[in-house]
Amino acid sequence: MFGLEKKDARLLLLVAVLVAFAPFLLNPFPEGSAMAQFNAGYPDLMQRFVIFGIFAIGFNILFGLTGYLSFGHAAFLGVGSYAAVWMFKLLSMNVLPAIILAVAMSGLFALLIGYISLRRSGIYFSILTLAFAQMMFALAYSVLTPITGGETGLQLALDDPRILGTSQTAGGNIPVPGLFGLEMRDSAELVLGSWVFTFNVGYYFAAIVMLVSFYLSIRIFRSPFGMMLRAIKSNQQRLNYTGLNPKPYTLAAFVISGMYAGLAGALMASMDPLAGAERMFWTASGEVVLMTILGGVGTLIGPVLGAGAIKYMENIISKINSDILHGWFAFLPDGLEDFVVAIIYPFIGKGWHLTLGLIFMGVVIFLPGGLVEGGQRIAALFGRKKASDDDSGKSAKTEPAE
Amino acid sequence: MSKTNLTRRGVLKTGAVAGAGLAVPTYLSAASHSGFTNAPGDSSVTLGFNVPQTGPYADEGADELRAYELAVEHLNGGGDGGMMSTFSSKVLDGTGILGRKVEYVTGDTQTKSDAARASAKSMIEKDGAIMITGGSSSGVAVAVQALCQEAGVIFMAGLTHSNDTTGKDKRANGFRHFFNSYMSGAALAPVLANAYGTDRKAYHLTADYNWGYTTEEAVKSSTEAMGWETVAAVKTPLTQTDFSSYIAPVLQSGADTLVLNHYGGNMVNSLTNAVQFGLRDKQVNGKDFQIVVPLYSRLMAKGAGANVKGIFGSTNWHWSLQDEGSKAFVKSFGTKYGFPPSQAAHTCYVQTLLYADAVQRAGSFAPCAVAEALEGYEFDGLGNGKTLYRADDHQCFKDVLVVKGKENPTSEFDLLEIVEVTPVDQVTYAPDHPQFQGGALGTCNNGA
Numbered sequence: 120m121f122g123l124e125k126k127d128a129r130l131l132l133l134v135a136v137l138v139a140f141a142p143f144l145l146n147p148f149p150e151g152s153a154m155a156q157f158n159a160g161y162p163d164l165m166q167r168f169v170i171f172g173i174f175a176i177g178f179n180i181l182f183g184l185t186g187y188l189s190f191g192h193a194a195f196l197g198v199g200s201y202a203a204v205w206m207f208k209l210l211s212m213n214v215l216p217a218i219i220l221a222v223a224m225s226g227l228f229a230l231l232i233g234y235i236s237l238r239r240s241g242i243y244f245s246i247l248t249l250a251f252a253q254m255m256f257a258l259a260y261s262v263l264t265p266i267t268g269g270e271t272g273l274q275l276a277l278d279d280p281r282i283l284g285t286s287q288t289a290g291g292n293i294p295v296p297g298l299f300g301l302e303m304r305d306s307a308e309l310v311l312g313s314w315v316f317t318f319n320v321g322y323y324f325a326a327i328v329m330l331v332s333f334y335l336s337i338r339i340f341r342s343p344f345g346m347m348l349r350a351i352k353s354n355q356q357r358l359n360y361t362g363l364n365p366k367p368y369t370l371a372a373f374v375i376s377g378m379y380a381g382l383a384g385a386l387m388a389s390m391d392p393l394a395g396a397e398r399m400f401w402t403a404s405g406e407v408v409l410m411t412i413l414g415g416v417g418t419l420i421g422p423v424l425g426a427g428a429i430k431y432m433e434n435i436i437s438k439i440n441s442d443i444l445h446g447w448f449a450f451l452p453d454g455l456e457d458f459v460v461a462i463i464y465p466f467i468g469k470g471w472h473l474t475l476g477l478i479f480m481g482v483v484i485f486l487p488g489g490l491v492e493g494g495q496r497i498a499a500l501f502g503r504k505k506a507s508d509d510d511s512g513k514s515a516k517t518e519p520a521e
Numbered sequence: 522m523s524k525t526n527l528t529r530r531g532v533l534k535t536g537a538v539a540g541a542g543l544a545v546p547t548y549l550s551a552a553s554h555s556g557f558t559n560a561p562g563d564s565s566v567t568l569g570f571n572v573p574q575t576g577p578y579a580d581e582g583a584d585e586l587r588a589y590e591l592a593v594e595h596l597n598g599g600g601d602g603g604m605m606s607t608f609s610s611k612v613l614d615g616t617g618i619l620g621r622k623v624e625y626v627t628g629d630t631q632t633k634s635d636a637a638r639a640s641a642k643s644m645i646e647k648d649g650a651i652m653i654t655g656g657s658s659s660g661v662a663v664a665v666q667a668l669c670q671e672a673g674v675i676f677m678a679g680l681t682h683s684n685d686t687t688g689k690d691k692r693a694n695g696f697r698h699f700f701n702s703y704m705s706g707a708a709l710a711p712v713l714a715n716a717y718g719t720d721r722k723a724y725h726l727t728a729d730y731n732w733g734y735t736t737e738e739a740v741k742s743s744t745e746a747m748g749w750e751t752v753a754a755v756k757t758p759l760t761q762t763d764f765s766s767y768i769a770p771v772l773q774s775g776a777d778t779l780v781l782n783h784y785g786g787n788m789v790n791s792l793t794n795a796v797q798f799g800l801r802d803k804q805v806n807g808k809d810f811q812i813v814v815p816l817y818s819r820l821m822a823k824g825a826g827a828n829v830k831g832i833f834g835s836t837n838w839h840w841s842l843q844d845e846g847s848k849a850f851v852k853s854f855g856t857k858y859g860f861p862p863s864q865a866a867h868t869c870y871v872q873t874l875l876y877a878d879a880v881q882r883a884g885s886f887a888p889c890a891v892a893e894a895l896e897g898y899e900f901d902g903l904g905n906g907k908t909l910y911r912a913d914d915h916q917c918f919k920d921v922l923v924v925k926g927k928e929n930p931t932s933e934f935d936l937l938e939i940v941e942v943t944p945v946d947q948v949t950y951a952p953d954h955p956q957f958q959g960g961a962l963g964t965c966n967n968g969a
Contacts, residue, residue, distance in 0.1 A: 163642035261729040261756070270660040270730035270759075271685065272634045274667050277961045291964035295671060304671070317646075391642070393664055395634035434643055440627050469574040469629055 127337050130419060134333055138326045141165055142316045149313035156443060159431055162306055162319035163390075167430045169322070169329040170386045175410040175422030176329075176336045177379020181372050182408070183417035184345060186352035190245045190404050191232070191252025195225040195377040197259060197399030199384025201266070204273045204394045211283035212294045214303065214324070214389040218382065225381020226374050233373035237366060240355070252404055259396040272395035296389045298324060303389055321390045328386060329423075332379060337419055339375070348372050409475075413482055415489030424490045432475050439467040557887045558673040558968030559649045566621040566886065568593070568873070569628065569650030571641050571665060572679065576632040577786050578657035580820050581865040585655055585679055586627060587858055588866035592873035595853070596623045603853040604874060607846040607902040612881040619880060630656060634664035641665050645672050651886050652677060654872055657865060659683030659732045666695035673968015675888045677872040680865040682784075682816055684735040687916035688957035693965040694888055696895055696910065698875065698917045699868045700948070702732070703956050705815045705835040706739035708921035708943035710747050713833060717778065717811055719748035724776035726767055726791060728783050729756040736782045738956060740815050744780075752776040757783075757791070764791040768798045777805040779812045788814055789824035796828040817924055819863050822936040829926030829936065836922045838867040838904050839937060847904040861934050871903045875910075889965040907945070913952035914962065921948050 123131060137144065146160030159165070178192050199221035206217035236247040259267040267273055275293045279286055288294050296303050303321035310316075339345050350358050351365045358365050388394055397403070406429065414425025444460045444467065451459060466474045486492045561567070570589045573582035594600045598615030605613050617623050626648040628640030637656065644650040653669050654677035656662040662681035669676035670692040678686060678697040682705070687697050713721075723744060727733040733756070741751050752774050757767055768791075771779055779800060783791050795801075795812055803810040814821075817834030840851045840861035850870065854862040862870070879894040880886055896912035905919040924937040950957070 158647070161643060161647040163639060163646050167639070257758070261758070264731075270634075270658075270732070271663045271690065272660065274663070274690070277963050278959075287963070290966070292670070292966050293963065391638060391668070393634065393638065393667065395660075395664065397633040397635050434639065437629055438626070438640075438643065469579075 121334060123334075123337060124341070127341065127419070131330070131334060131337060134420065134423070135330055138169065138330060141168070141322075141326070142318055146314065146316055150315050151313065153447060156439060157435060159435055160317060162304075162317055162322050164430065164434050165319065165322045166325050166386075166390045167434070168427045169325045170383050170390070171407075171410065171426035171430055172423040173325075173329050173332045173386065174380055174383035174407055175414065175426040176332055177376040177383070178407045179376075179411050179417065179422040180336060180339060180348075180379065181376035182411055183422075184340070184348035184352060185369050185372050187237070187240065187369060187373070188245045188408065189236075189248040189373070189376075190401065190408070191248035191250075191255075192376070192380050192407050193401070193403035194232070194252035194255045194399050195229055195380035196384040196387070196403065197255065197394065197396065198228050199225045199381030200388045200394035200398060201259070201273055201384075202381070203385040203388035204275070204392055207275055207281075207296060207388070207392050208273075208279040209282065211281055212296050213284070214296050214298050214385075217296070217389060218328075218385040221381045221385030221388070222378045223381075225384065226378040229374045229377025229381075230370070233370050233377065237369050237373060249401060249404070252399060253401055256396055256399040256401070259399055267394070267396060270396065272393050275392050296392055325386050325390065328382065332382065333419075333423070340419060344368070344371070409479060413479060413489055415491030418489070418491045421489050421491040428478075428490065429475065432471050432478075436467055436474055437469065437471040441468070556967060557889075559645065559651045561621055561649075561651055561886055564621060565624050566618055567648055567650050568623060568625045568876075569641065569644035569648065569653040569655075570625055571628045571630050571637060571644065571653055571655040572869075573632045573657045573661075574627075574629040578632050581657040581680060581785075581818070581863065582630070582655075584820070584863045584866040585657065585869040588854070588862060588870040589625065589654070589873060591854060591857055592870045593623045593625055594857075596873070596877050600857065601849075601853045604846050604850045604870070604903055607849050608874060608878070609901040610878050610882070613874070613878055618877045619884070619886070623877070626650060630658075630661050630665075632658050632661060634660050637661040637665050638668050641668055642672075645669075645674055650674065652876055654876070655679040655869065656681060659686055660730070662686050662697075663690040663731075666690070666692045670694045670963070670966055673888055673966040675876065675891050677876050679869045679872065682736070683732040684739065684956050685731060685960075687914045688735075689960035691914050691960055691962050693892060693915075693962045696872070696875075696892075696915045698872050698908075700835075700837050700919070700921055701916065702736040702739040702815070703950055703954070704921050704948040705736065706741075706743035707948045707950075708835050708923050708941075709740065709813070709815060709833065710743035711943075711947075712923045712941055713744065713749075713813060714747045716833065718808070721749045721778045721808070721811075722752045722774075722776045722806065723749050723778045723780050723813075724752050724771050724774055725754035725780045725782060726764070726771075727754055727756050728787050729758050732784065733782050735956065736815050737780075740780055740782065740813075742956070749778075757787070759787065761787065762790055764794040765798070767791070768794050768800065771795075771800065772798075772803065772805070775805065777808050777810055779810070781812065781814050783814070784816055784818075785821060786824070788821050792825045792828050792832070817937060818865065819934065819936060820865075822926060823933065830928050832926045833940065834924055836924050836937070837864045839864065839922055839924060839939060840867075841935070841937075841939065842904060842922075844902075844904065844906065846902045850904060867904060874903065875900070887967055889967050892965045906942075909945075911952070914957065918945050918949055920945050 142160050146158045148154035148158050202221040202224040203217035206220050210216050232251045236244055277287050301320055306317050306319040308317050347368050410425035410429050411422045415421025448456045448459050572585045595603045595605050597617055626644050630637035641653050652675045656679045659681040662678045666676045676695040684702045725737050727737040781791050800810050812832050814834040817836045822829045851861050879891045883890040883894040895910050898910045901907050908917050908919040910917055921943045922939050923941045925940045927938045930936050
């Protein structure tokens, strides 16, 4: 299917099914139950899952294939967001021109920064990208306030020109981003007993974009170009000696992954038309590195899983407060209840970073291949009998690209 | 490595699946339309408290959260009722809001616009919050206010001092009780002229972001109207922790007054540096060198320690105020937590009460009805004297406190003394004042 090998096609199909049924899968607990706290099936978080999935997929093309660790990728995300919001302000609220401009702009920035940074490799490359990203953050935060809105962020206003659209709706409000009249924030709800499932236009739009990005990434992974990138990762010197110049390849990979980041930024702005400088801060760049490593560097699906895991922690674990904890353990005797709550409390709410850190350490130490390796180990555990049955001798284990 | 073998059947199949997938969301009709976003059920109503729990303003955030919890307790009839008994409006009776028990969800803004919006969105979409309140930074307040406007819920701003919140970034669904940069400047200028004379040369150090700019502009124009001269205004990065290199040029400039347009940790560090450099012991132009901090808070004064002694600034509210409302609030806050509330806690508590009261008076949770009830509403007994929620820009107009670092503090909370209560008329401005121009309220949004 789509020119993919059978295994990749299966993976793509699996991802497509998961993404299509995410509103069900992420809302396993009925409304109003104590476990509803862990439901993640609301539009904003689902959108974040797929958008950061795109960001991580793009980052993985650079980091997973060439081994170049960019510590400034959030800068391209920010550029994409600003470009998209400017498009909303000046042209129209349709998301397509915004996305096109955002991808082009971030590609341009990536070309410039990549051209300079890629003169070095290893830690020097990382530091250079970090420096560029911090420079761009500082510019966006204060010096370029007229263009970026500074600390407040770039927002839409009632008096924006919007040449191909209306400045304000009939009701006197700012119009919302949409795709030919289909508003991104529109949702439909399906109530089944005590379960409520929300289907959001923006989510499905972002999900389709994500599937296309995922498909493109598979094609890149399996192409001769991808092979060349892997060669750069395994031994750049050897490649030099064979008479090949690796720089055009790394630069191309850098620009592609920068464009992915710009695409993610544009989608973020499409779902929520505001671009803040914080999304260019170095912690945001670090986050995508974490996502990729947590999920599995160099694997196809890993970065998406990592992005989902981190966004889930950030949005769900961070919202549990001590009252909710007391509610959960109310059945315990008083002293014991306080004790249990006191033990768990540092790991929830504002302490979610601590939980994330522990999980990250666990994954790096015990599952160097990330969550993907964890999945493969579990699959191997259950799949062993079957494998010996059909005697194909084919291992279920796929090695992460190395 | 890649091969293309599209078959007619394959394409049709994929197309059908994709089409069905796309059609699902449009086929299902949007459920539960009640005229506005997140209409509450019959038994309870959920409010969203979105405060910084991590980051530079975590102290303020923690105090805000305490105030919110106290307000919810009082609305539900618990505790001693706090300011509900001194509030000029008597429609709140301790049975929640419109007979519904008040519940709440909390979130962490991290003092970042993105994180704050994500957190507010999850409150609206997941927890069904009918009103969002909180924030300890103007950037966050402006961002969340715009989000609430889009989503169709009411936003009751917490601590936000920038002119823009009710100036160029004002929104019909957003309301601010806290005072702003202009009011600080207008209240401070006469006091400064009295204390330091009218022929001063001022040097501004300004935090390099939105709030810093509006505060600098406000203080500059108010003091210049008094006859002061502004020698220079230098921007400092928000992340700066050591201000020595910015303090050194101050003395060479010939200025005799330093204005620190800094807040939070910035102010603590810059003031400490300035005092360490001995600025306050210097004589310039035959006058004692002076330092001014336009926006004060008790938490900042605590951080700067003895350095704040004798330094002028302005504040929205202080726990040592002796009116009935303030006394009642300080008492119930102190009983519950063991120390007096900060100005951030006060404004958040008041905003929650004002919202509940507006819903009760409007008889509906619909944002437009609530907004109408708040617009042009005059009230008293909430610690700031007579206050007006102006309809033109949703800004509260009330007396502003000019305070001074206390020379002999009696406790770790007793750090500021009130020098003057500037009457509301002196800090009132026209809605189209140059510092507030641009932007429009738009119309209120009930959402779906």
